[in-house]
Amino acid sequence: MAPPVRVLANGASARKIRSELTRRGFLATALAASGAVLFTACAPQQASAASDAHGGPLEDKLSIYTWSDYDDPKNLSAFTKKSGPKVVVDAFNSNEELIAKLVAARGTSGYDIVVPSGLFILPMAENGLLERINLDLIPNFATMNPNFIHRSFDPKNEYSICKAWGTTGFVYDKTVISRELTSWADFVDAAQNEASGRTAVLDDPAPLCGIYFWSHDIDWNTTEKKHLDACESFLTTQLAPHITTFDSAPGGQIIPQASAALVQSYSGDARTGMAAS
Template sequence: MTGSDAPLRILAHTSAVPRIRREVTRRGLFGLAAAGGAGLLSACGGGSGSGSGGAAATVVPSGPPPSQIATGGPLENAISMYSWGDYDAPKVLKGFTKDEGPTITTDSFGSNEELISKLVASKGTGGYDIVVPTGAFIPQMVQNGLLAPINKELIPNLQYMDPAFLGQAWDPENNYSICKAWGTTGFVYDTTKISRDLTTWKDFIDAAQNEASGKTSVLDDPAEVTGIYYWANGIDWNTTDSAQIDACETFVVDELAPHIAAFDSYPGGQAIPQGTQWLMQVWNGDARIGIMESKTPENWKWVLGSPATELWMDNWAIAEGAPHPEAAHAFIDYVLTPENQLANVDYIGYHTGAKDIEAKAKDEGLEMLDLVFFTPEQIETMKTGEVNDAQQRTVDIWNKAKAAAGA
C-alpha cells in the first residue's frame, strides 16, 4: 500500500459506456478506462469481500476531521447520488422522498475509475452526497480525501446488517463505508444451441472455441476477461508474475479473442432476452434479470464460474464536501431497513448483506434465488480483486483482445 500522500494516477478516457434499460449495475474491480472512465493506478491491496475470508488489506487511516461528520440536525431538502446504473429499486427512492422529504437526483458511472476521476476533478465541490465505490478502492479514496466519515450514530439500522458483511479489511470499523451489495461472476448459455453440460471455465473456453464460436460474449472489463484464463487454470487472479501474465495474454489474444462476438458488460439487458449470443460471461444479478425477462427462460442455464471466480462488494459512502450530509445519512439509514433491503434484492438481484435476507426473500417468493444467494462452499471459491502493479498489463491485454476480436 502506498503512503497517505500517494498520487492518483489517471488514465485517459477510451470509450463511452452503453446505456440500456436495465444496465445492472456495476463493473468489476478493474474496469480501467473501459467505460468512459479514468483509472486509478495505485498499488493498493484489496480486502476480503465477505465473511468467507480473503486477502488482508491496509487499514484505513483516520481521514478528515470530525467536524465534517453530520450531527443529526434537520434534513436538507435534496440528495445527489453518484452510483452504478439502475442500482436501486425505484420504490425505495420514491419511498424515501415520500417518508423523509428530500428529493433524490441520481447520476451513474460505469467504473470505479470514472467515479474517482470525477471526485478528484471536483476536489470536494462536485455536489455529490452519496457515492458507491467497490471495496478495494476505498482505502486510497480515504487517504486522498475523497470520502467523508460516516456518523454511525445516525445509522441505527446498521443493526439489520449481517456482521459477516461489515468490518471488511478495507474499512474495519465501517467509518467510511457500509455494504450495499455483493456479487460474483459466471456465465449463461442457451441449452437449445449448446446441448452438452457446461460447468467450469474450461468448459466455457471449449464451447467458445467450438459450437459457440462467433456467438460468445465476455464482460467488457479487463480483469474479467483475463480472469477467465486465471480461474480456469488455477492461477491467482491477482498475480503479478510476468510469466503468468504473458501466458494469459497469449491465450486471451490469440486463442480466445478470435471467437468472441461481443464485449458486453450488461447482457441481461438485451443479449439474453433477445438471444443475441449463445454463451455469455455475466454477473449473477444481471444473469437473473436477463433470464427473467427472456420469453424462453427455460432455454437458459446459469453457471457459477468454477473452480474459482470473483467476489466483489459495492459500498454506500459519503463524498467529501457533500452538500447534504444530514439527508445523506438519513438515506443510508432508510435503505438498511429490512423491507427496503428486500425490495433492492428483488430489483437488482444481488445480496445486500442484510441479516436473514435469504430467508425473507424465500418467504416472499422471490424468483431465481439461486442466482442471488450462495452456499458457504460456493463463496469459498470466490476471490476478491486487488488494485496492484499488474493493472496496466491487464488493460493492455484487454485492448489487444478487443482488437483481435474486431470489437
C-alpha cells in the same frame, strides 16, 4: 523509471482515463487484492486527506451514483415520502467510469453516495475521493449481517457499508452451445469455439481476470508476476479476439435480446435478464 501502466478497458473508459492521466498528471496504480487485478485510479499528486462526515439538516435532494438497475424505485419513493428529499440516481457501467467522473469533478460532482466495488474503496479513500462515514449517525449499522462488515478492503468500515453482494457466473444460449458448460474452463473453450465473436464479458477488471485464474485453477488473490503476466497474455491474445462487447449489466439488453451466445454476468443481473427474455 516506473513501468508503463496497461489497462484492459472498453474504448470509452480508456479514452476518459487516459485524458485525465495526461491532462492533469494524475497517477495511478494499485494492485487490487481481490483478484490481483491491476487497478488504475486517478488522483492529484497532492491528494487531500479524507474528511469526516457530520450530521446536519436534510437537503431537498439526495444524489446517488451507482450501477444500473440496482435500486427498486419503490424504495426510493418510500424514502422520499418518509424523509422528504427527492432521490436522483445516475448510473455508471464500470468502476473506472465512476472514478474518472469523480476525478474530473474535483470534489464538485454533487453526488452524496457512490457505490464502487469493494476492492476500489481503499484506493479511492487514499486519494481523497471519499469522506469518512460517521457510524454514530447510522444506527441500523448494528443490524448488519456480520459477514458483510469489517471486510479486508475497509476493516473498520470507515468509508463504506456493504449495500449488495452476489456471485459471478455465466449464461449461454443453448441453441448455439448444445453441450453443458459447468466450469470456467468450459466457458473459455466455448468462447473460442461455438461462441467466438458472440461472447460478452463484464466491464470489470476483477472478474474479467478471474476468467483466467478460475479456468486455470490459480488462486484469484495471487500476486506472483508470472501469473499476472500469463493472465495479461491470455486476455489480450487468447480471449479478446472472441469478445463482442464489455457490459457490466448484460441483464438489461444482451441477455433478454440474446445478442450474445455466451455472457459473463453477476448472478442477480443474470436472473433479471433471464426473467425478461
